[in-house]
Amino acid sequence: MNKNLKYRLFCLINKTTIDWVPGTKDSSPKIRHMNKNILRKLNKIALCALVSSSLFAEEASVEEQFLVTATKSETEAREIGKSFTVITRQEIEDSNHNNLLDMLRRVPGLNIASNGPHGSTRIFIRGNESYYTKVLINGVAVDDASSTQVHYANVINSIGLDNVERIEIIRGAQSTLYGSDAIGGVINIITRKGDGETISGSIRQEFGEDEFSKSTINLRGSEGAFNYSLSLSHEFQDAISTTNSDSSNYESDGDDYRNTSGNLTLSYLINESLEVGLTGSYLDSNVEFDSPWTPGSENYIQNSTVRPHIKLYDLMDDKLEVEIAYNHTDNRRTTTSGYNSYSEVHKYELLNTFDLADWNTLIIGGDFIEQQADFDSPTGSGAAYKVRYNEYYAQEQLRFEDKYFLTFGGRYSDHSDFGEEWTYQIAPAIYFEETGTKLHASYGTGYRAPSPYELFDVWSGDDSLTPETSESFDIGFDQTFEESGLSFGATYFYVETEDKIIYSFSSSKYDQIGNARSYGVESYVQYDFSKDLFAKLTYTRTHTEDNRETGDQRSPRVPKDSATILANWQATNKLNFDAEVNIGGNRYSDRNNTDTLGSYTTVGLAATYDIDESFTVFARVNNLFDEDYEEVKGYNTYGRSFFGGLEYKF
Numbered sequence: 001m002n003k004n005l006k007y008r009l010f011c012l013i014n015k016t017t018i019d020w021v022p023g024t025k026d027s028s029p030k031i032r033h034m035n036k037n038i039l040r041k042l043n044k045i046a047l048c049a050l051v052s053s054s055l056f057a058e059e060a061s062v063e064e065q066f067l068v069t070a071t072k073s074e075t076e077a078r079e080i081g082k083s084f085t086v087i088t089r090q091e092i093e094d095s096n097h098n099n100l101l102d103m104l105r106r107v108p109g110l111n112i113a114s115n116g117p118h119g120s121t122r123i124f125i126r127g128n129e130s131y132y133t134k135v136l137i138n139g140v141a142v143d144d145a146s147s148t149q150v151h152y153a154n155v156i157n158s159i160g161l162d163n164v165e166r167i168e169i170i171r172g173a174q175s176t177l178y179g180s181d182a183i184g185g186v187i188n189i190i191t192r193k194g195d196g197e198t199i200s201g202s203i204r205q206e207f208g209e210d211e212f213s214k215s216t217i218n219l220r221g222s223e224g225a226f227n228y229s230l231s232l233s234h235e236f237q238d239a240i241s242t243t244n245s246d247s248s249n250y251e252s253d254g255d256d257y258r259n260t261s262g263n264l265t266l267s268y269l270i271n272e273s274l275e276v277g278l279t280g281s282y283l284d285s286n287v288e289f290d291s292p293w294t295p296g297s298e299n300y301i302q303n304s305t306v307r308p309h310i311k312l313y314d315l316m317d318d319k320l321e322v323e324i325a326y327n328h329t330d331n332r333r334t335t336t337s338g339y340n341s342y343s344e345v346h347k348y349e350l351l352n353t354f355d356l357a358d359w360n361t362l363i364i365g366g367d368f369i370e371q372q373a374d375f376d377s378p379t380g381s382g383a384a385y386k387v388r389y390n391e392y393y394a395q396e397q398l399r400f401e402d403k404y405f406l407t408f409g410g411r412y413s414d415h416s417d418f419g420e421e422w423t424y425q426i427a428p429a430i431y432f433e434e435t436g437t438k439l440h441a442s443y444g445t446g447y448r449a450p451s452p453y454e455l456f457d458v459w460s461g462d463d464s465l466t467p468e469t470s471e472s473f474d475i476g477f478d479q480t481f482e483e484s485g486l487s488f489g490a491t492y493f494y495v496e497t498e499d500k501i502i503y504s505f506s507s508s509k510y511d512q513i514g515n516a517r518s519y520g521v522e523s524y525v526q527y528d529f530s531k532d533l534f535a536k537l538t539y540t541r542t543h544t545e546d547n548r549e550t551g552d553q554r555s556p557r558v559p560k561d562s563a564t565i566l567a568n569w570q571a572t573n574k575l576n577f578d579a580e581v582n583i584g585g586n587r588y589s590d591r592n593n594t595d596t597l598g599s600y601t602t603v604g605l606a607a608t609y610d611i612d613e614s615f616t617v618f619a620r621v622n623n624l625f626d627e628d629y630e631e632v633k634g635y636n637t638y639g640r641s642f643f644g645g646l647e648y649k650f
Contacts, residue, residue, distance in 0.1 A: 069136075069168040069188040071397060071407060072177055072363055073353050079397070079405040081427030081440045082174075083109075083474050083491050083522070087167040089192070094568055094578045096606040096620040096643070098206060098214060098235075100159040100167075100189065105582055106564050108522040108538040109171050109493075113557040114157060116242030116635040118257040118287050121157045125171055125184040126493050127518030127544040127558045129500075132184030132448065132470075134174065137263070138191055138279040140305040143181070144331040146341035146373035148503075149451045150181055154333060155303045158259045158285045162204070162216045163231030165192040171522075172493065173444035173472045175423040176411045179367060179391055183446035183470045183497065191263050191279070194220040194227040201650060208643035211238040225269040232262040242288070244634050255288035273313045280306040302332040309349075319356060325349040342374045361397040363409070366390075373452040385452040388416040405429045413447065417455075418467050421447045436480035440491075446470035450501060454510045460503065462510050470497040476522075485528030494519040500547075502591065518544040518555070532570035539563045546591055553593050557632065559585035578606040589633035600629035619644035 065077035070084055077084075085107045097103050101121060104110055113130075114121040122130030131149035135142050135156055142152045142159075167189055174182040199221040206214045216233040235258070242255045261284070267277035283303040309325035327347040334340045347369045354362040369389040395409030410424035425444030431437070450465040476491030496517040504511040520543055526536035540562045544555035554560075565581040582602050589595045603624040610616050619642070626640040 067168055068190070069186055070170050071361075071395065072351065072365075073361060073397075075397070078431040078438060079399060079407075079429060081405065081407060081429040082442045083171040083440070083476065083493070085169045085171075087169075089165050092161050092164060094576055094606070094608065095580070096578065096608060096618050098160055098162075098643075099157075100161060100164075101157060102622075103161065103167065104169075104187070106538075106566060106580060107169055108524060108540045108564070109542075110169070111542075111558055111562060111584070113631040114635070114637075115632050116255070117240060117638060118157055118237075118255075118259075118285075119242055119635060120153045122153055122557070123156070123187070124555075124558050126495055126520070126522075127542045127555055128184035128495055128497075129555075131181060131451075132446070134178050134182040134186045136186065136188045137281050137305055138265070138307065139188065140279070140281075140307045140327045141329060141345065141347075142281075142303060142305060143329055143343075143345055143371075144303070144333070144341075145343035145345055145371040145452060146331065146333070146375060147343075147451070148453045150371065154299075154301055155283060155331070158261060158283045158301070158303075159189065160214075160216075160233055160235070160261060162233050163191050163218050163229065163263055164189055166190050172442055172474055173423075173425065173446035173470055173495075175446040176393060176409045176425040176444060177395065179369070179389065179411065179413065180415075180448050183448055183468070183472075184495075191231070191265055191281075192218075192220060192229050193265055193267075194222045194229050197222060199650075202647055203650075204645065204647040206643060206645035208237075209638075209641040210240060211236070212643065213237070214645075227265075227267045227269075229265040230262070231264075233260070235259040235261075240636055240638065242635060244630065244636055257285070257287055259283065259285040261285075273315070275311040275313070276309070277311070278306070278308045280304070298336045300332075300334045302330070304328075304330045316354075319354055321353045321355075323349070323351040323353075325351075338376075340376050344370075344372045346370045359399045363395040363397075364393075366392045371452070375453070375457070385456050387449070387452060390414045403431055403433070405431070415449050415467075418449055421467065421469075423447050436482060436487075438478040438489075440477070441473070441475040443473040444471075446472065446497075450510075454501060460509050465501055465510060465512060466499055468497055468499050468501055470495060472496070485530075486526075488523075488525040490521055490523040492519075492521050502546075513547045516544075516546050516555070518542060518558075534568060536566045537563070538566075553591060554588050556588050556590055557597070559587045559599070561585035574610040576608045578608075580604045584629075589630075595633060597630050597633060600627050601625075602627050602629075614649055616647045616649070617644070618647065 065086060066074050067077060067080060067084060067086065068074055070080045070082050087103055092103060095103065101112055104123065105112055109126050111124040112121065123133050124130055125133050130153065131151040135152040142155050143150050144154055147153060169185065169187050171185040174186045178186055199219060201219040204216040214233060214235040218231045220229045237257045261282060263281040265279050267275055269275050285301045287299045307325055307327045309323055312322040315322065327349065329345040331343045347367060349367055351365040356362055370386065372386045374384045391411055391413045393409060393411035395407065398406045406428045408426040410422060413421045423445045425442065427442035429438065429440040446469065448468045454465055455461050455463050472495040474491050474493040476489060478489035480487040496515060498515050499512045500516045501510055501512050520541045522540045524536060524538040528534050542558060542560060544558050546553040546555045562585060563583040567579040569577045571577060585599045587597045589597050604622045605624060606620040608616060608618045622641045623639055629637055631637060
């Protein structure tokens with residue numbers, strides 16, 4: 001362990017001192033470490049955050065909170081055996097973040113790596129590959145079937161927070177409910193809905209470093225049985241260079257970024273038993289992007305999702321609810337260098353929810369999916385591929401004495417290229433209301449079919465690849481002392497993947513390396529000093545083995561140790577202060593573990609002031625101490641950056 005980078009996080013909540021060491025010394029001279037003075041400042045900030053600040057927008061208690069993503073039906077948090085985190089609207093507003101990724105960096109068990117500002121981004125849940133994470137907007141996957149793997153990497157960096165009501169993150173294998181690619185977990189972005197009989201909304205203007213500008217308008221409301229919500233935004237930045245000027249084969253220059261996005265939610269209640277609705281999202285971004293192969297290239301990315309649905313209520317004497325939906329995701333990526341791709345995902349859903357009794361909810365559903373991908377390149381070579389899934393699943397939720405809960409289910413998948421596959425999950429939970437104690441656990445299997453690119457790409461594809469499968473389990477507890485305001489918890493997790501697919505630089509093709517695994521602990525402690533004063537500390541320890549057969553290589557870009565300190569203080573009825581400290585340990589940048597990315601600590605501060613009921617001013621500084629670090633080798637991150645603006649609510 002690097003003694004020069006040893007952090008002492010003071011936790012006065014339980015009057016103990018926690019030592020945390022973020023890994024070994026970085027071998028790369030290109031990454032500079034903080035000096036001792038900066039370390040002392042960070043230690044003081046950590047101490048002050050825990051002693052004198054709080055998260056005013058704390059998560060709801062176990063008794064009050066509801067989730068949808070964990071079970072596909074509205075379920076009380078105390079009934080859920082799976083490991084989860086919920087980011088609320090209030091927390092988003094207090095943080096003053098305008099980007100989804102900045103909020104996700106607060107979540108235990110998640111690590112994020114971006115190819116420079118606004119570049120392709122990957123999210124690693126519990127050390128799993130980024131494409132084992134399913135990202136949804138209102139339940140619709142933002143998957144790009146023409147990417148190297150079917151996932152979100154080229155889109156997620158452009159998703160804003162303007163109209164987001166809540167973000168639900170479910171960790172662990174979720175293939176039973178969400179199918180292929182959900183081995184690591186699910187992130188569901190749920191947008192706001194209209195409320196009240198009159199129109200409401202906001203206009204927001206933000207400015208910042210490097211000519212950053214973002215304009216947003218939100219509208220929400222309802223008229224009788226009609227409910228609507230609309231958000232539109234435009235963002236521009238004359239950004240810093242995507243790449244590190246010290247890295248060879250890259251062009252170091254200013255890379256502009258433009259993004260226009262929007263989302264829409266409509267619903268109409270025809271009668272007490274029939275609802276029709278529509279949700280949709282749209283992203284149109286232009287990113288100047290550098291790489292060793294395409295210096296000075298511009299990437300144009302368009303992503304759209306649409307989901308019309310019909311809901312039938314109160315069938316079978318109020319015991320059955322039926323939802324029929326069609327999901328369509330369209331991705332178009334074009335570059336000035338001539339590497340272009342297009343993909344479409346069509347999904348037809350049928351979901352039946354049976355409330356058989358107060359103690360029993362049964363879900364039976366089916367998903368029918370078609371993925372189509374088209375590629376072309378400057379050489380004129382190209383290809384088009386199509387795969388289909390027919391999938392059926394069932395899930396049972398049991399409740400006993402309002403204390404013992406059990407959720408279990410399974411999914412049958414029939415892939416057009418790989419045939420049949422079964423996955424299943426079981427998740428028990430016990431809640432002791434008299435002591436505020438919750439015990440939870442889950443065990444599940446996962447499944448991921450090779451992507452069209454991995455199978456059929458002209459240069460790197462291998463059509464002999466077979467699906468990856470996984471097993472994972474976790475077990476943990478949550479303890480809340482309501483009178484004192486103290487709560488804490490910890491979860492141990494273990495994930496093992498068989499027939500893991502990676503890109504082999506020796507063969508320049510995709511290959512299967514055998515078994516890999518990750519395991520570790522997620523933990524947190526939080527304290528309510530008062531209704532206006534709250535603090536939270538999270539710590540995650542993740543150990544990864546990229547190939548169990550050949551040795552103990554760690555997975556790239558996943559630190560063994562990571563931590564966050566979140567703090568918020570509602571100083572007056574009008575003034576709010578927010579602070580966060582993000583700490584990441586050393587990581588390897590490659591699968592051979594020959595190059596190291598250094599540890600880092602970043603500090604963010606934000607303030608919000610309500611001038612009156614309509615006008616709010618806000619300001620934020622990111623990376624307060626100008627930490628120099630990389631999330632991906634050769635790609636820059638932002639230094640100290642200031643942002644601020646004005647919001648008008650009506």
